[in-house]
Amino acid sequence: MNPSRAPAPRVGCSTALLICAVLVGAAGCLYPGAEVPYVQTPSDVVTAMLRLANVSATDVVYDLGSGDGRLVIAAARDFGARGVGVEIDPGLVAQSTESARRAGVADRVAFRAGDLFQTDLSDATVVTLYLSPEINQRLRPKLLRELRPGARIVSHDFDMGDWVPSQTIRVPSRDPTSTVFLWLIPPKS
Numbered sequence: 261m262n263p264s265r266a267p268a269p270r271v272g273c274s275t276a277l278l279i280c281a282v283l284v285g286a287a288g289c290l291y292p293g294a295e296v297p298y299v300q301t302p303s304d305v306v307t308a309m310l311r312l313a314n315v316s317a318t319d320v321v322y323d324l325g326s327g328d329g330r331l332v333i334a335a336a337r338d339f340g341a342r343g344v345g346v347e348i349d350p351g352l353v354a355q356s357t358e359s360a361r362r363a364g365v366a367d368r369v370a371f372r373a374g375d376l377f378q379t380d381l382s383d384a385t386v387v388t389l390y391l392s393p394e395i396n397q398r399l400r401p402k403l404l405r406e407l408r409p410g411a412r413i414v415s416h417d418f419d420m421g422d423w424v425p426s427q428t429i430r431v432p433s434r435d436p437t438s439t440v441f442l443w444l445i446p447p448k449s
């Protein structure tokens with residue numbers, strides 16, 4: 261077989277995220293303060309996450325580590341929700357703000373430059389995540405403390421340790437498939 265014609269290896273999003281984390285970490289070019297690098301959720305997985313969370317026009321969707329803003333913009337454009345993206349890299353915040361303007365949803369979304377751990381989540385009804393297993397575990401007490409009962413959390417590929425999800429789906433069009441987890445905030449005791 262001509263090696264130049266060999267099919268390119270197919271790498272899943274999480275594998276890409278892990279490889280990228282190692283590479284950018286090693287190169288020292290992770291954005292200062294960022295705990296994971298910027299890797300995009302593919303658009304079919306974005307739609308699957310928002311559908312799994314049953315997002316509607318009454319929702320306020322927060323994406324923690326919002327990258328180029330795609331989850332928040334899709335929530336507003338395709339589901340009529342309002343949304344907030346929190347992102348440590350101000351360049352990505354500027355890009356997201358411009359993309360929201362072009363998508364015609366600038367009046368329903370906001371992008372903030374900041375640390376997701378310092379962000380008040382009390383007005384969120386849906387939180388979306390594509391971070392890491394370790395960050396999800398660290399976020400868990402904050403989510404349980406600040407979100408209202410019935411709020412939904414959806415995470416691309418990474419679970420929350422022993423917090424069992426209400427639902428887990430696989431997005432079948434990808435190889436390897438992406439996994440999306442859903443949790444509901446329980447009633448306050």
Ligand SMILES: C[S@@+](CC[C@H](N)C(=O)[O-])C[C@H]1O[C@@H](n2cnc3c(N)ncnc32)[C@H](O)[C@@H]1O
Nearest residue numbers: 294295296298299300301325327348375376390
């Ligand atoms: C894997 S990307 C996910 C981007 C987007 N949510 C998506 O699914 O396409 C994670 C993002 O989190 C941002 N990030 C990492 N640590 C952060 C922190 N402590 N506070 C806010 N954003 C952070 C990174 O800069 C990166 O853009």
